[in-house]
Amino acid sequence: FLDGKKALITGSTSGIGLAVARALHAEGAAIVLNGFGDAEEIAKLQEELGGAAFFDSDLTDVAAIESMMGEVEGVDILVNNAGMQHVAPVDEFPVDKWDKIIALNLSAAFHTIRLAVPHMKKQGWGRIINTASAHSLVASPYKAAYVAAKHGIAGLTKTVALEVAETGVTVNCISPGYVWTPLVENQIPDTMKARGMSRDEVIDQVLLAKQPTKKFVQPEDIGEMAVFLCRDSMANMNGANWSVDGGWTAE
Numbered sequence: 395f396l397d398g399k400k401a402l403i404t405g406s407t408s409g410i411g412l413a414v415a416r417a418l419h420a421e422g423a424a425i426v427l428n429g430f431g432d433a434e435e436i437a438k439l440q441e442e443l444g445g446a447a448f449f450d451s452d453l454t455d456v457a458a459i460e461s462m463m464g465e466v467e468g469v470d471i472l473v474n475n476a477g478m479q480h481v482a483p484v485d486e487f488p489v490d491k492w493d494k495i496i497a498l499n500l501s502a503a504f505h506t507i508r509l510a511v512p513h514m515k516k517q518g519w520g521r522i523i524n525t526a527s528a529h530s531l532v533a534s535p536y537k538a539a540y541v542a543a544k545h546g547i548a549g550l551t552k553t554v555a556l557e558v559a560e561t562g563v564t565v566n567c568i569s570p571g572y573v574w575t576p577l578v579e580n581q582i583p584d585t586m587k588a589r590g591m592s593r594d595e596v597i598d599q600v601l602l603a604k605q606p607t608k609k610f611v612q613p614e615d616i617g618e619m620a621v622f623l624c625r626d627s628m629a630n631m632n633g634a635n636w637s638v639d640g641g642w643t644a645e
């Protein structure tokens with residue numbers, strides 16, 4: 395049902411973004427990938443996704459975002475998904491990590507949105523989907539930058555939703571719990587250090603302890619949610635924050 399629609403998914407060379415790209419491609423959307431990774435693997439992904447375009451733009455750099463958005467021209471579905479994590483106590487939190495996480499997890503979405511909205515408004519249809527997090531609703535210790543950025547993206551989602559409400563464009567965010575991706579795997583060593591725990595203790599007592607299901611969310615679950623939000627029947631779903639977190643934020 396997305397034939398003829400162009401979807402840009404940021405941070406789509408891995409994890410959740412890649413699953414969203416696959417799900418939107420399966421519905422017929424033309425895919426624009428973004429992120430970093432091995433050139434050969436990315437070429438394979440482009441082929442798998444029907445000759446998807448690819449931009450290795452670093453979204454912490456405003457000029458790079460502007461250039462990517464200029465070249466992509468006329469995005470119908472924008473999925474702001476690129477993100478990173480750093481785990482450290484606030485009084486030891488590296489200042490450069492704070493700046494980078496705010497730039498990537500929050501400001502990048504502001505820039506892509508401001509550049510994508512004019513085309514969407516003009517054509518009277520658009521879908522903006524932001525990958526927020528359970529950490530857009532609740533906090534965990536040692537994740538100051540990430541939690542601040544994710545609460546920010548939830549607020550940005552609501553604000554833009556109100557601004558475009560009469561134009562045929564919807565803006566929503568999806569808030570996954572823990573999904574087993576490189577982003578989660580890579581934070582285990584620092585969490586072991588910050589909490590004085592073993593790897594298994596971090597997985598059981600920090601990560602899965604949050605999720606009443608005691609299971610990781612699957613990247614494909616988020617792909618399905620993104621497809622759902624693109625349906626015309628979801629035109630009245632606007633400014634919402636969709637939890638897919640195994641019950642984490644119900645507690």
Ligand code: NAD
Nearest residue numbers: 405406407408409410429430452453477527572573575577
């Ligand atoms: P991931 O590490 O698997 O993927 C991150 C993607 O972002 C990759 O494609 C990477 O190349 C890209 N990226 C990283 N830095 C970039 C930069 N400077 N410019 C452009 N692209 C960049 O991570 P993931 O777990 O799939 O996370 C995707 C999103 O989902 C993030 O916003 C993350 O905060 C959010 N999220 C993840 C989880 C989880 O448990 N994995 C939970 C909630 C929310």
